[in-house]
Amino acid sequence: MSCTYHQQTITEDGQLLLKKAQTDQIETVWDRHQAQLPQCGYCELGLSCRNCIMGPCRVDPFGEGPQQGVCGADADIIVARNLCRMIAAGAASHSDHGRDLVEVLANVAKGQAQGYAIRDPEKLKKVAAEYGVETLGKDILVIAGELAFAMQEDFGTRITELTLLKRAPAKRREIWKNVGITPRGIDRETSEMMHRTHMGVDNGWQSLLLQGLRNALSDGWGGSLIASEVSDILFGTPSPKPTNVNAGVLKKDQVNIVVHGHNPVVSEMILMASQSSELIQLAESKGATGINLAGVCCTGNELLMRHGIPMAGNHLMTELILSTGAVEMMIVDYQCIMPSLGKVASCYHTRMISTSDKARFPGMEHREFHPENAEELAKALVQEAIQNFDNRSRIYLPVEPVKAIGGFSVESIVGALGGSVAPLLDAIKAGKIRGAAGIVGCNNPKILHDYGHVTLARRLIENDILVVDTGCAAIATAKAGFKMPDAIQFAGPGLKDVCGALGIPPVLHLGSCVDNVRILMLAGALANALNADISDLPIAGGAPEWYSEKAVSIAAYFVASGVYTVLGPMPPIAGSLNVVKLLTEGLRDVVGAVFAVEPDPEKSAILIRRHIEERRKALGLGFHTL
């Protein structure tokens, strides 16, 4: 184990907890990454293929060994197939998450989901109208049932175009149509992607990558979008709320329950249970002063956005949060939950609970949530967490929490602007705000933890670029203090003025990783207001610390929607310079946007500023040449 904590994370809580973890002999994600080095170059290059058992195969990047797999696929085909399968897995993850929410919506409509309700009937009606569901004079639950049914059609085969594509600017839809990447059904595109990458199906590396983009669009304008919209309908559309972030949000005198994962279906029920007076009394009878619910990762973001529930940390902090010894229970649903967590928890009194029928973990107790038992099970679990308070031994909470504001939805941003995006556009036109950038994605032990997110955000706001962020990136910048209105002190003069006048931070928390669609919808709304395409806007995306297949899908749907996107880590594509060239240059002529890869966030900021100034120039706005 390494003692150079400052080479692993820039966060104070992270460094101190790494030291604690080392003392407690906890193996962390950094140790396991170190043990994997050197990592397999064929796999890093995308040149290994395990799709069939004539293989496995690999292509020699030096040109002397095998240049084709057993089937005859060359480097271009193998790299494209591998990348496309990453997109399919990412799109499937978001979309399955969305489907689970639609199922809850359908159950609520049938009265079979005790504890769940329609918390935002206005949004229900608005979305239902988009789906062609008649709302006038109809009972809210009937609308919910019909909307759930209509959304389930989006997952199937009987429609030819996803319903919510109509939110996209007309020019963008035209591009998709001309290129032949209009997504038809959510599951259909993922299914077709897996089909095309089977041996002996699609062996055009370009056509494979185009289907990859269509598959990603079925996530961004389908699965993720439905996940985000239905979450708002069931649990409320977010509005700005104060909260606290970092490991210091755990409380020494309270029963600490941490939720981890992505889907609010479980965590919302845990929140309700933790607020029950009966259970709070039970906690007090055990000598605690209350029940403290906190989140990590995106299920935490979902609660933070809607209820201001504090956030203990992002992806690389999930093991370290347990090493505080202060967590009575961690309740997980799915995605990004390291299977190592059960082992870490076994060194402390922490009880680990898995809840999803599709996600099991070693060292966790499985207590399966379904809409019909969720309310009851949540209460039972909170009660058990309270009982575990007695078993706590020494705890270590090394830092004080940082304040932040979360909960910016498109609705609340438009609301803050007085009902339309016009004031934001005016500020952009006037050049006070040069443009906007989304910083999204994960943490990755290959990258100094949080350095990519925080550095990129700092440089962008200095450059008068409004930052919106989600997921682990949003947690990183919150911990760095960028999500308070007084963070305008770090912003350039124009952005400082605008945010100061509105009383908002220069870095806006837009939610979880499925909530990247909020960024997409905001971009669509700006383009629509200008009667332009998304690719015309002075906007960009960055994923400086991404690691997951979901992130590949997100980046691909951003690019396919016309947003220039800068990645920190290199995806496994370097094995084919044709694929690299298409993704970083060629796509400009296809979808009007490209990917870039830049490991240095300082330089990523320059790339983004340069892109934004180029777009300003093309729009006839004042611009600077960089």
Place this chain on the structure above:
Amino acid sequence: MNQVIVHPERCVGCMQCMAACATAHSRTRQLFSAIRETPLPRSRIHLGTGLYAEGFPNRCRHCNPAPCMLACLPGAIHRDMQTETVYVDPDRCINCASCAMACPFGVIRYHEDASAPPKKAVAIKCDNCMERQQQERVPACVEVCKSGALTFEDNSKALKRKTDQVAQSISAGIDVPQGSPSFTLLNTIKRAQIAVRHAAV
């Protein structure tokens, strides 16, 4: 005489040489059964990690004079004059670690092995796959290396190739592509990633 030659600039770090070496020195010589054997066969070639997370296949150089051989008190290490291969005799080895201390490359390990008396840890190192060579097969690590980081050839041939490469790289006005553009791109990104971390700290 053919020998195993390492070309570190071509190592992609896939570790297939290690798996092949362990299998070649197992009882059953088959990967699927080798991983169920007791003692578990272990590799004699060891993949190191460079400063930029690049791989390096580290194996016995069969030095002459061999420091391990000079350090071995019971005389368990000897050289086969024909093949220049340095061998350890597991029956004579007393597990004293003198050879490992003397070895400048750290390629001698101690463990139980299919070739040694049961329950006895002995010094284990590369034997140039002599058994395979007698069957006219190349050493296992070379056979599985598809990126050309390990070759089995005459030293003079390898050096001639290298010399030509150097000569071509200084040919005036002609841009001769060296190595793999893909691998160079990957390594550039990895180096930048690590440089960013160092600069930030």
